[in-house]
Structures are given as structure tokens and as C-alpha cells.
Amino acid sequence: MIDIHHHCLPGVDDGPREWDEAVEMCRMSAAEGIDTIIATPHVLRALWPTPERATLESKIAELRRVTGNKPRLLLGSEYFFAHDIAEVLQSGKSIVPLANSRYVLVELAANSVPPMIEQPFYRIQLDGWIPIIAHPERNLILQAHPELVSEWIDHGARMQITAGSLLGEFGPAAQRVSHAWVRQGLIHFVATDAHNMTKRTPKIAQAMETLRGLVGDEVAEALAVRNPLAVVENRGLEFEPEPVQPASAGLLTRLRGLFSRKGTAI
Numbered sequence: 001m002i003d004i005h006h007h008c009l010p011g012v013d014d015g016p017r018e019w020d021e022a023v024e025m026c027r028m029s030a031a032e033g034i035d036t037i038i039a040t041p042h043v044l045r046a047l048w049p050t051p052e053r054a055t056l057e058s059k060i061a062e063l064r065r066v067t068g069n070k071p072r073l074l075l076g077s078e079y080f081f082a083h084d085i086a087e088v089l090q091s092g093k094s095i096v097p098l099a100n101s102r103y104v105l106v107e108l109a110a111n112s113v114p115p116m117i118e119q120p121f122y123r124i125q126l127d128g129w130i131p132i133i134a135h136p137e138r139n140l141i142l143q144a145h146p147e148l149v150s151e152w153i154d155h156g157a158r159m160q161i162t163a164g165s166l167l168g169e170f171g172p173a174a175q176r177v178s179h180a181w182v183r184q185g186l187i188h189f190v191a192t193d194a195h196n197m198t199k200r201t202p203k204i205a206q207a208m209e210t211l212r213g214l215v216g217d218e219v220a221e222a223l224a225v226r227n228p229l230a231v232v233e234n235r236g237l238e239f240e241p242e243p244v245q246p247a248s249a250g251l252l253t254r255l256r257g258l259f260s261r262k263g264t265a266i
């Protein structure tokens with residue numbers, strides 16, 4: 001498998017602080033069946049200073065050295081959405097595209113959706129970029145309004161769910177919509193979004209069992225292997241499901257989601 005979302009670089013964000021833990025994360029990933037990791041440190045998120053590209057390059061080079069590059073380590077980033085994304089991408093600073101491809105991993109706040117997000121997404125696509133939305137299933141607004149996810153896909157965005165969501169690790173609402181959305185053809189990738197060796201480990205094998213049970217072996221493999229490989233090789237996705245237009249959730253479901261949420265996850 002290829003993990004396109006993984007915070008394995010030490011000392012740059014809320015991922016591991018020490019090298020030992022970073023190395024353990026790589027080892028555990030390999031044991032889970034991951035042969036390639038795209039390291040995706042947070043960039044332009046107000047909580048941490050954005051690391052210099054040279055710093056990231058030297059950290060990933062060191063991690064390759066101490067792990068023997070098993071799994072293979074590639075560099076990317078997780079960009080916290082702001083409306084000037086097109087300008088930031090144009091500047092060539094801060095955002096590191098996934099594995100030097102035209103795909104960029106973009107996260108939203110956990111409890112809101114920026115207004116008029118379609119316009120900047122449209123602009124960056126004119127410049128050749130493809131936005132991949134990180135863990136939409138963990139966003140409170142999108143849980144209640146899956147029709148937005150479908151619209152954004154129509155507008156060219158692609159969707160990545162967190163493996164742990166399929167197992168209920170981010171609460172029942174994230175679990176429910178992740179199951180529904182993979183069945184409805186709204187999801188293009190599954191990734192670990194691993195942060196450490198305690199609560200946010202690079203586990204994926206068990207989630208893949210769940211995924212196979214939901215959508216079958218072929219789609220599960222597309223989400224964990226074939227589409228991520230297309231990103232690494234900088235080409236169009238192999239698996240482009242036709243999304244089923246989901247209805248906005250009813251008030252009761254929205255309230256249930258609100259009260260079952262397990263705090264703000266990043």
C-alpha cells in the first residue's frame with residue numbers, strides 16, 4: 001500500500017518529537033503492509049511555524065538513512081486551506097505537492113467549511129493542480145452536508161478518508177459517513193494520517209478488512225494502492241467512481257453528529 005498522508009517527520013508539527021518514534025512509525029507502517037509513505041507535515045497552519053523546504057528535505061533524507069528507506073519515503077505536505085491557495089502555490093514556497101506531483105493535500109478546519117471554496121479550487125486547477133481534501137468525513141459540516149462533497153468532486157477535487165474513521169476511531173458520525181461515502185463513490189483514497197506511536201498510529205490493515213467488506217477487494221485496492229500510485233507517478237487516477245448524489249442529512253442526524261463528536265481532530 002501507499003500512504004499519501006502521514007506525519008512521520010520528527011519535530012516539525014504535531015507528529016513525533018523524537019527520531020526513535022519516527023523510526024518506529026516507519027517500522028509499524030511496513031508491518032501493516034505499507035511500502036511507500038508520503039510524509040505530509042502540516043504547513044501554514046497557525047499552530048506551528050511552517051518548516052523550510054530545506055529542513056523537510058534534510059529530515060526526510062535522515063529518516064531514509066536510519067530506516068534504510070523501508071518503506072520508501074517521499075515528501076509532501078498537508079496545507080491548511082486559505083483562500084489565497086492559488087498564490088501560495090504559485091510562489092512555490094510552503095506547500096510541498098505530494099511526491100512532487102500536481103496533487104496537493106488540503107485540510108479544512110474540523111467544524112467549518114470555508115465559504116466559496118469552489119473558486120480557489122477552480123483557480124488552482126487552471127494552474128494544473130489537483131486538490132485532495134484530507135479526511136472530509138471528520139468535518140462536522142460535511143457530515144451533515146455530503147452533497148457538498150459530491151459538488152466539490154464535480155468541480156475537480158478528490159477525497160481522502162482516514163483509515164481509523166472506518167473503525168470508529170473518530171466517533172460514530174465519521175464512521176457512519178465514511179462507510180456511506182465509500183459505497184456512494186465519493187472517496188478516492190484511504191490513508192493513515194498517522195501522528196505518533198500512541199493514539200494516532202499508522203494502522204491500516206484492519207481498516208482495509210472493513211473496506212473490503214464494504215466495497216470489495218477491487219475498490220479497496222484502488223483506494224489504498226492504485227490511486228495513490230497514480231499520485232506518486234503524477235498521472236490521472238485509475239479509479240474515478242461515479243458519485244451517487246447524496247442527500248443532505250436530516251436534522252436528527254445532524255444533531256446526533258453534533259453530540260457524538262469526539263472533540264476536534266486534526
Ligand SMILES: [Fe+2]
Binds near residue numbers: 078
Ligand atoms: Fe494530517
